[in-house]
Amino acid sequence: QVQLVESGGGLVQAGGSLRLSCAASGRTFGSYAMGWFRQAPGKEREFVAAITSSGGSTNYANSVKGRFTISRDNAKSTLYLQMNTLKPEDTAVYYCAARAAAGLRVGITDYDYWGQGTQVAVSS
Numbered sequence: 001q002v003q004l005v006e007s008g009g010g011l012v013q014a015g016g017s018l019r020l021s022c023a024a025s026g027r028t029f030g031s032y033a034m035g036w037f038r039q040a041p042g043k044e045r046e047f048v049a050a051i052t053s054s055g056g057s058t059n060y061a062n063s064v065k066g067r068f069t070i071s072r073d074n075a076k077s078t079l080y081l082q083m084n085t086l087k088p089e090d091t092a093v094y095y096c097a098a099r100a101a102a103g104l105r106v107g108i109t110d111y112d113y114w115g116q117g118t119q120v121a122v123s124s
Contacts, residue, residue: 009118
């Protein structure tokens with residue numbers, strides 16, 4: 001089992017940047033594929049980005065491609081999401097998730113463990 005705690009959210013103006021972190025504890029972080037999801041008020045939770053256990057491959061939602069970068073530091077058991085050129089439509093609670101099986105996945109049910117989320121608000 002792995003426990004996940006997100007941090008780094010906040011209020012930022014459109015065009016600004018934030019870096020989210022997800023600290024993991026428990027079983028070996030480096031054995032999990034990881035993902036970021038987000039949920040805006042009144043909307044379904046949606047996929048943002050994913051990364052393989054080694055960090056060698058990544059996948060992004062079209063809405064964030066070219067603006068967001070997912071990365072991980074297995075030595076520090078930490079997942080990151082660098083968010084640049086933020087837009088008001090990026091406003092949401094952001095969640096990190098861990099997947100015990102290999103491979104990049106975009107579905108909510110593909111992930112086994114979830115953090116509590118961190119709020120990101122982008123003002124226009």
